[in-house]
Amino acid sequence: MKLHGKTAVVTGASRGIGWEVALAYAREGADVVVSARSENSLRELVEQITQLHQRAIAVPADVGEASDVEKLVNTAVDVFGKIDILCNNAGLLEIGEVDQLTVAAWDRVMRVNARGPFLCSQAVLPIMKAQNYGRIVNMSSGAAIRCAAGYAAYSASKAALNALSLTTAIEVADYEILVNAMSPGYLKTAMNPDGTRPPEDAVPTAVMLASLPSDGPRGRFFRFEEEMIVIPESPQIDWTK
Ligand SMILES: NC(=O)c1ccc[n+]([C@@H]2O[C@H](COP(=O)([O-])OP(=O)(O)OC[C@H]3O[C@@H](n4cnc5c(N)ncnc54)[C@H](OP(=O)(O)O)[C@@H]3O)[C@@H](O)[C@H]2O)c1
Incomplete structure (x- = not known):
């Protein structure tokens, strides 16, 4: 088991990808704190995790x-x-093109997809620093790179998450805290009914990033367990000039 004795917090665990990731972390031996707004679904998930003989709240x-x-x-x-x-x-x-999207819709998306991971990272970092151990898995999206029409808010929010991932990874470079982002793929969930793969397909990458060895990657982006270069290294550029 890759996560034996570990404690994991999974947000957005009430359905879809988060549900599968929480179950997978438990199967790998972690105790899991599942979170979202839908209490009834979370209770059902806790029951399923308990049946796997792991603790969950x-x-x-x-x-x-x-x-x-x-x-x-x-x-x-x-x-x-x-x-x-x-x-x-x-x-x-x-969804909405830039000249159609309401400000309220933009704010809702940024609030969950960018502010949410910022608040959660900010809250766990003191704990991870004190124990000198942590793995943060940021569920980003290919949308941050693809920037398809109609996805301005979503793509921008995931680009913000990618930047947050890399920045956090750099800031905790002196600790054994590894922060990475991933695209789960194009998965069939409530958010993406047209998805071509089941939500379980996010699991191998989410487990891999949660169980990285101490010398594992930091501030990188993965899709189906393979690294993708989202922010190219550009040593020839001096950004201060
Ligand atoms: N499906 C795909 O193809 C795909 C592709 C790329 C990236 N992603 C990313 O993967 C992640 C999971 O997506 P999914 O496809 O599984 O979508 P989903 O089925 O719609 O699940 C979204 C989850 O986020 C939770 N959530 C939404 N707003 C929240 C809030 N304000 N506070 C706390 N939790 C909140 C929902 O729970 P409650 O409603 O109970 O709060 C739910 O558990 C997302 O970050 C998504 O952007 C998905």
């Missing part, structure tokens, strides 16, 4: 709300004493 939270995130992280530490893994998976898609 449900902490309902809105990732865009700082007080909810604080409660999520405090509860995880109160119950399990630590947080080894954070999977920032909660996400929201709203």
Whole structure:
């Protein structure tokens, strides 16, 4: 088991990819804190994880709300004493071309997809620093690179998440805290009914990034367990000039 003895927090675990990732972390031996806003689904997931003989708790939270995130992280530490893994998976898609999209829709997407992972990362980092151990898996998207028409808010929010991943990875370079982002693929979920693969297909990459060895990659982007160069290294450029 790749995550034996670890404690993982998975946001957006009430359905879709987050549900599968939470189950997979439990199968790999982790105790799991599952979070989202839909309490009933979370309770059902806790029951399934318990049947796998792992411990699990449900902490309902809105990732865009700082007080909810604080409660999520405090509860995880109160119950399990630590947080080894954070999977920032909660996400929201709203479609609309730039000249049609409402400001409210833009704000909703940025709030869940960018502010949420920022708040969750900010809350777990002191814990991970104190234990000198952490793995943060940011559920990004190919949309950040593809930038398809109609996806301005979503693509921008995932580009923000990629930048947050790399920045955080650089900031914790002195610790054994590895922060990476991933695209799960084009998966059939409530968010993406046209998806061509099942949500389970996100699992191998999410497990790989949660169980990286200490000398594993930092600030990188993965899709189906393979690294993709999202931000090319450009040593020839001096960005201060
Ligand atoms: N499916 C794909 O093809 C695909 C492709 C690329 C990236 N992704 C990313 O993968 C992640 C999971 O997507 P999915 O396809 O599994 O979508 P989904 O089925 O719609 O699930 C989204 C999850 O996020 C939670 N969520 C939404 N708003 C939230 C909030 N304010 N606070 C807390 N949780 C919230 C939802 O739970 P509640 O409603 O219960 O809060 C749900 O558990 C997202 O970040 C998405 O952008 C998906």
